[in-house]
Amino acid sequence: MITAADGLTNEDRWKDRGAFFQSIAATLNHLYWADALILERVKGNARPEETIKHSLTSPANWTDFKALRLQRNEEIEEWSARLNDADIDGMLVWYPGDGSTRIEKPKALCIMQLFSHQTHHRGQIHAMLTAAGAKPDTTDLQMLEY
Numbered sequence: 809m810i811t812a813a814d815g816l817t818n819e820d821r822w823k824d825r826g827a828f829f830q831s832i833a834a835t836l837n838h839l840y841w842a843d844a845l846i847l848e849r850v851k852g853n854a855r856p857e858e859t860i861k862h863s864l865t866s867p868a869n870w871t872d873f874k875a876l877r878l879q880r881n882e883e884i885e886e887w888s889a890r891l892n893d894a895d896i897d898g899m900l901v902w903y904p905g906d907g908s909t910r911i912e913k914p915k916a917l918c919i920m921q922l923f924s925h926q927t928h929h930r931g932q933i934h935a936m937l938t939a940a941g942a943k944p945d946t947t948d949l950q951m952l953e954y
Contacts, residue, residue: 846925850919
């Protein structure tokens with residue numbers, strides 16, 4: 809999808825297309841932020857300081873976004889390759905950004921949410937790219953080449 813978005817102008821990437829986070833760029837930024845939030849949570853680290861509102865506009869520079877996204881993807885790959893049963897078992901406890909309510913969920917469910925959340929918004933991005941005239945790569949398993 810990044811390659812398909814490369815073919816668009818910056819204006820086209822930020823154009824409001826009626827999606828939940830309005831634009832291709834804002835939705836990609838949201839995923840970048842949410843991946844950090846969930847990943848740091850399941851690793852037992854502090855949450856990122858950026859808020860969801862901040863995540864929709866930053867990073868604003870496309871080249872910066874691509875570099876950061878690549879870095880985050882590598883971080884997720886390295887982390888997931890090291891997962892073991894102890895990392896997945898048990899409960900995860902956190903407080904939302906406003907600190908209002910204690911939340912406790914199974915770690916395995918939280919890890920699954922990292923990827924499920926990506927899938928949800930990547931579908932929106934795919935639709936917006938297609939509507940913008942870009943040609944995203946196929947996401948159908950039988951069509952993927954390895």
